[in-house]
Amino acid sequence: MGVTEKLDDVPPGTDRLAFREWNDDDLDRFHAICSDPQVMKFVGDGQAWSRDRTGRFIHSAKEMFREHGYCQWALIHKVDGELIGYCGFVNSDDAPEIGWRLAPEYWGKGLATEAARAVLKHGIETLGFQRVIATVQAANVASIRIIEKLGMTQVERFDRDGREVLVYSADAGRLTSG
Ligand SMILES: CC(C)(COP(=O)(O)OP(=O)(O)OC[C@H]1O[C@@H](n2cnc3c(N)ncnc32)[C@H](O)[C@@H]1OP(=O)(O)O)[C@@H](O)C(=O)NCCC(=O)NCCS
Numbered sequence: 001m002g003v004t005e006k007l008d009d010v011p012p013g014t015d016r017l018a019f020r021e022w023n024d025d026d027l028d029r030f031h032a033i034c035s036d037p038q039v040m041k042f043v044g045d046g047q048a049w050s051r052d053r054t055g056r057f058i059h060s061a062k063e064m065f066r067e068h069g070y071c072q073w074a075l076i077h078k079v080d081g082e083l084i085g086y087c088g089f090v091n092s093d094d095a096p097e098i099g100w101r102l103a104p105e106y107w108g109k110g111l112a113t114e115a116a117r118a119v120l121k122h123g124i125e126t127l128g129f130q131r132v133i134a135t136v137q138a139a140n141v142a143s144i145r146i147i148e149k150l151g152m153t154q155v156e157r158f159d160r161d162g163r164e165v166l167v168y169s170a171d172a173g174r175l176t177s178g
Contacts, residue, residue, distance in 0.1 A: 010122075014114050014118050017078060017118070019074070020073060022073075027058060033085055035054070039104060072086040072089065072090060073086060085100065096133070131169060134167070136166050139164070153168060153169055
């Protein structure tokens with residue numbers, strides 16, 4: 001059905017992280033992340049985002065949350081209360097797609113994996129997703145590692161504007177039973 005009774009739910013927090021809806025006030029901080037070339041290296045065409053593009057992301061996430069009950073939620077680092085990126089889902093023609101983006105100061109601490117596990121659990125157990133996909137550029141080793149740790153399986157490989165893209169899939173039944 002895709003209709004949930006708890007459309008305003010966000011994933012429960014973890015030891016170190018909390019999820020929340022986006023606010024317009026998030027633009028400055030989130031744009032500092034999206035305008036950093038090292039963050040955007042394996043995202044889309046690899047170009048750092050303009051402030052306008054970052055604003056459109058926040059707007060789309062708010063719309064998606066309202067319409068679908070999920071989005072790429074704002075990710076808060078509990079200890080310092082900082083917005084450190086996002087983790088969540090976007091809808092696609094195929095199945096909800098999981099993704100993440102963190103500020104570089106917070107890389108290498110297992111935070112993206114922690115966030116992704118909480119988001120995937122929320123998608124399956126609360127939102128009732130039967131299947132989740134992930135797309136990643138083949139050169140994005142850290143993201144591929146996270147996807148593998150989630151138990152997802154590669155199902156497709158294609159070229160987009162000269163960049164090799166991999167598609168992974170996870171079946172809810174297999175993940176919850178595994
Ligand atoms: C991808 C990203 C979210 C990873 O965040 P993170 O919090 O550092 O990830 P984690 O600490 O959970 O580690 C992920 C795994 O990748 C490994 N890893 C991290 N960087 C790596 C690198 N450069 N090369 C190889 N492995 C790497 C880690 O060792 C870890 O694996 P392990 O648990 O087996 O040791 C972060 O680098 C990021 O925001 N990148 C820019 C945005 C982006 O590319 N988003 C994804 C688009 S599909």
